[in-house]
Amino acid sequence: MEESIMEVDEKVIKQDPNISSEVKRKENIPWVEKYRPVRFIDVVGNEEMISRFEIFAKEGNLPNIILAGPPGVGKTTTILCLAREMLGPAFKDAVLELNASNDRGIDVVRNKIKMFAQQKVTLPKGKHKIIILDEADSMTEGAQQALRRTMEIYSKTTRFALACNTSDKIIEPIQSRCAMVRFNKLSDAEILQKIMQVCEKENVSHTDDGLEAIVFTAQGDMRQALNNLQSTFSGFGHVSSENVFKVCDEPHPLLIKDMLTHCVNANIDDAYKIMAHLWKLGYASEDIITNVFRVCKNHSMPEYLKLEFIKEIGYTHMKIVKGVQSLLQMSGLLARLCEKASTLIENK
Numbered sequence: 354m355e356e357s358i359m360e361v362d363e364k365v366i367k368q369d370p371n372i373s374s375e376v377k378r379k380e381n382i383p384w385v386e387k388y389r390p391v392r393f394i395d396v397v398g399n400e401e402m403i404s405r406f407e408i409f410a411k412e413g414n415l416p417n418i419i420l421a422g423p424p425g426v427g428k429t430t431t432i433l434c435l436a437r438e439m440l441g442p443a444f445k446d447a448v449l450e451l452n453a454s455n456d457r458g459i460d461v462v463r464n465k466i467k468m469f470a471q472q473k474v475t476l477p478k479g480k481h482k483i484i485i486l487d488e489a490d491s492m493t494e495g496a497q498q499a500l501r502r503t504m505e506i507y508s509k510t511t512r513f514a515l516a517c518n519t520s521d522k523i524i525e526p527i528q529s530r531c532a533m534v535r536f537n538k539l540s541d542a543e544i545l546q547k548i549m550q551v552c553e554k555e556n557v558s559h560t561d562d563g564l565e566a567i568v569f570t571a572q573g574d575m576r577q578a579l580n581n582l583q584s585t586f587s588g589f590g591h592v593s594s595e596n597v598f599k600v601c602d603e604p605h606p607l608l609i610k611d612m613l614t615h616c617v618n619a620n621i622d623d624a625y626k627i628m629a630h631l632w633k634l635g636y637a638s639e640d641i642i643t644n645v646f647r648v649c650k651n652h653s654m655p656e657y658l659k660l661e662f663i664k665e666i667g668y669t670h671m672k673i674v675k676g677v678q679s680l681l682q683m684s685g686l687l688a689r690l691c692e693k694a695s696t697l698i699e700n701k
Contacts, residue, residue, distance in 0.1 A: 384583045385576050388551055393434050396427050397547050397575060398539040405534070406431055410438040413479030417504060417513045419489070419528065421520040422536030425574030428516040429487050431536075435514075436483050440476065447474045450485040462499040470507035481512045489515035490522035501526045538573025547575060548582050552592075557582070559592035566597035569606060569647070604636050609648040613662070616687060617654050619695035624687045629680070638678040642670045642686075661693045 390396045393407050409415045415435070420428040436448045449469045451461065466484060474482055486492070492500070504513055504527070513531070517523060520533065545568050552559055563585070571578035581601055582592065589596040598605050608627055615624035631641055646666050652659065669686040 384551060384555070384579045388547075388579065390427070390430055390434060391437060393431075393438065396431055396434060398543045399427065399431075399536050402534055402536060403431065406435045407438075410435050413439060413477070413481075415439065415481060415483070415512045417508075417531040418515070418534055419520055419523060419531045420514065420516045420534050420536060422518070423538050423573065424518060425571075425576035425578075426536045426539055427575065428536055429485065432483075432485055432514045432516065436485070439480060440483070443474060443476055443480075447476060447480075447482045448485065449482075450487070452487045459493065459495045459499050462496050462503060466500070467503055470503060470511045482510055484511060484513050486513065486515045488517065490517035490519055494524060497524045497527055501530060504530055539575055540573070541568045544568050544571055544573070544575060544578050548578055551579065551582065555586070557586050557592055558590065560594070562594040563592035563597055566594040566601075567592065570597065570601045570603060572647070604631050604634075604641050604644045606644060606648050609641075609644050610652065612687075613645070613649055613652055613654070613690075616662070616690040617652075617658065617694050619691045621687060621691045624691065625684060628683055628687060632680050632683070638673050638680075638683055639670075641683065642666065642673055645686075646670065655697075658694060658697055661697070662690055665689045665693065 393403050393410070396403050418432075420432060422428055433448075433450075437444050440447050449466070451465065469482070469484060472482075476482070500513075501524070515523065515527070515531065520528065520535075545564060548564060548567055551557070552564075567578055567581050567585070570581050581597060585592050585596050585600045588600055608631065612624050612627040615621075615627070628641075646663070649659065649662050649666060654662070665686060669682065672682060
């Protein structure tokens with residue numbers, strides 16, 4: 354009986370561990386890359402933006418574009434899907450992808466980008482070479498100034514796609530030469546749908562509260578969600594909320610929720626016990642305050658009280674960012690929250 358390719362591969366790996374087979378490579382690919390969409394139909398969220406890119410892909414004549422938005426929402430993936438669909442077999446020769454956070458100096462613009470823009474590549478009418486600059490907001494101002502002239506000189510043959518987190522770090526002259534496309538954070542439902550698909554394909558053992566914890570820790574970032582899912586499954590073999598928070602090492606939202614409930618009831622002693630426990634576990638005040646805000650948004654307290662709580666949490670977060678990161682600061686927040694709750698309870 355003939356041996357399968359998998360069996361032959363396994364024998365070869367055992368005989369020579371230096372040989373990397375296709376099977377071994379596939380097993381070792383991070384899920385972020387393994388499940389990165391290659392077609393528009395697979396991209397999750399921001400449907401309106403994706404539909405615009407689908408039109409560009411069909412009609413060609415893509416303008417220079419800036420893709421702005423938070424990390425992990427599909428900016429680079431979308432532009433790569435566009436390049437694949439628009440250029441087809443010429444994708445490898447007609448696309449240059451650079452991470453501007455590493456290649457961010459003026460020399461890169463003068464050498465790599467200019468050299469690529471000067472190269473001749475045979476493309477169908479209306480199609481152009483594409484230069485993708487990831488993390489473009491990390492480029493130095495000198496490099497950006499050099500880039501704006503390059504964009505104009507080679508506009509007949511080359512288009513630029515700049516992906517960044519905040520567009521205000523891109524200089525005005527480049528912004529005026531580009532169409533601005535803004536991406537939003539992904540919704541919890543969109544992230545949940547994707548991670549459930551991955552769980553099914555990878556046979557991941559999970560509980561509902563485990564997936565809920567993955568969505569909570571991701572906060573609209575698909576890359577973070579898939580990384581957390583893979584890390585939890587690799588570490589524990591089962592995705593439960595307890596395991597997720599062990600891997601992600603964030604203050605547990607149930608503890609935060611209990612603490613806020615004590616504040617709603619103006620019970621400062623019990624609230625402080627939870628805060629002291631979180632502090633003793635070694636969490637930074639910024640991690641705690643971030644999760645306090647996340648949990649407070651969805652807490653089932655009266656709306657007028659929630660507004661007061663969020664205002665106080667915001668003031669405290671501002672002080673923490675400025676450098677006042679002591680337990681005293683966090684205790685003061687609890688005292689103010691309890692005071693607000695007791696005042697509102699008395700006035701009812």
